[in-house]
Amino acid sequence: MSARIPIGAFEHYVAMGNDRSYEQVASHFHVTKRAVTKAAARERWSERLEKIERDAQTRVDEKLTESIEQMRLRHSKMLRAMAGRAVKALQEFPLTSGMEGLRAAEAVIKLERLVAGEVTERGATSVEVLIKNEFNQIMVRAAEAEASEDEAEDDDEHDEELDEADDE
Numbered sequence: 001m002s003a004r005i006p007i008g009a010f011e012h013y014v015a016m017g018n019d020r021s022y023e024q025v026a027s028h029f030h031v032t033k034r035a036v037t038k039a040a041a042r043e044r045w046s047e048r049l050e051k052i053e054r055d056a057q058t059r060v061d062e063k064l065t066e067s068i069e070q071m072r073l074r075h076s077k078m079l080r081a082m083a084g085r086a087v088k089a090l091q092e093f094p095l096t097s098g099m100e101g102l103r104a105a106e107a108v109i110k111l112e113r114l115v116a117g118e119v120t121e122r123g124a125t126s127v128e129v130l131i132k133n134e135f136n137q138i139m140v141r142a143a144e145a146e147a148s149e150d151e152a153e154d155d156d157e158h159d160e161e162l163d164e165a166d167d168e
Helices: 009-015 022-029 033-042 045-092 099-116 121-167
Strands: none
Touching (some): 022 033, 045 099
């Protein structure tokens, strides 16, 4: 095996992805692992790789941010178009035949509130229902506990009456 590491060894090392190793680089270029390790230390492969991965992640994050921004802009445009059509339908059609316009307006309002981060009617209802259910469960448990205490007291009174009757 030769101890000469080709110029493209680092690029090959980076291209290997998560399964990279100096052993595999050495095998690929028909050199010793020790030669690859020395070249890696001399050329600071670890630091260079970290920088490359950091830069790549930064670019990916920027692209994702851009993508989400574009999606939100598209949704905003669609909502404005839907709102415009809903208003037009409400103006042009009488109330009986304009129900689709009313439904569209209602849908636009709900979607705009959802996009703005406001509580939607459905979300508010679910929280309200959840609170009512929790309250009812607590009240039922309290009522059951009270009923069992009353039963215990009634049993004690009944036992006392029987004891008195036996004593007579």
